[in-house]
Amino acid sequence: MRVFVTGASGHIGSAVVPELLQAGHQVVGLARSDSSAEALAAAGAEVRRGDLDDLDGLREAAGAADGVIHLAFKHDLMGSGDFPAAIAADFAAIKALASALEGTGKPLVTSSGTLMLTLAGITGRPGTEADFAPGGPRVDAENFVIGLAERGVRSSIVRLPPIVHSSLDHHGFAHILIGVARQAGVSAYVGDGANRWPSVHTLDAARVYLLALEGAPAGSRLHAVADEGIPFRDIAAAIGRGTGLPVTSVSASDAGERFSFLGAFVGVDNPTSSEVTRKVLGWEPAHPGLIEDLEQGHYFGQG
Secondary structure, rough: OOEEEEOOOOOOOHHHHHHHHOOEEEEEEOOHHHHHHHHHHHOOOOOEEEOOOHHHHHHHHHHOOOOEOOOOOHHHHHHHHOHHHHHHHHHHHHHHHHHHHOOOOEEEEEEEEHHHHHHOOOOOOOOOOOOOOOOOOOHHHHHHHHHHHHHEEEEEEEEEEEEEEEOOOOHHHHHHHHHHHHHOEEEEOOOOOEEEEEEEHHHHHHHHHHHHHOHHHHHHHHEOOOOOEEHHHHHHHHHHHHHHEEEEEHHHHHHHHHOOOOOOOOOOOOOEOOOOHHHHHHHOOOOOOOHHHHHOOOOHOOO
16 A cells, blocks of 8 residues: 655654555655655655645645555644644645545544543543544544545544653653653642543554554544553652652642643543554554653663
8 A cells, every 4th residue: 555644754653654664555754854854765665745734735645645644743833832723734734635535435544632532521431432522622623534434535533642652752742741840850740640641652553553544444533542541640750760850749720830831731631441442453552551661761861
């Protein structure tokens, strides 16, 4: 299968591309910089220069492919606080990709996040693949992709947990939390820290994308989740051990100032099940969980 991949040289993409190639697929990766193009070529992928704002280019590349995996997101805008602009750019790119695939039966695999389940009002139990919100940030794009199943696209959504971890991760939430701890001189959690965050190893997440491309039923919501829900105080404690910093609780009112744009999320309880995904795709995580991965030291310049 000839697969067009956006975000091909990013954190998740750097694992998805080798996974696709090893499975015998031909990969065309979108690259907006020389360094990204060089990395993709070195990995054995064909390079297509462009970015998420080149909607005509996205349509053309998708139309020439047998399937599409959309991983790119303007994380720089999100980090700067302009989350609405990042969401709008993502939705526009998805619509462009979809327009080239309608009526073909070809697969389109895109990304969302388990934190979006909080918009569905899930409380007191793990969120499931059947749960969804009627609308909201990123949710609108997710629901649009699911609806493509009725328009001749074998569409699926991979919901990623807030922490996707491995030595391939250089800018994700784990690094941000470590940076916040070092800047403050303490590793913090909100309240009693009992709220839970799910996580997954990058290589396990990459496997979900491959399996979704190859066989997910049209209109599938999938969860790339290995650790269903780790108490946030345990994550903070692991960061404390890795940095040598004390661990402390902060109030919800102080979370925004302490955690910057993550302040709205660090106190969220987001346990998430992947039971359906495992059954539908035959997927089982095979790599270390978050706490074990943090203990290996590579996030802290050790090992």
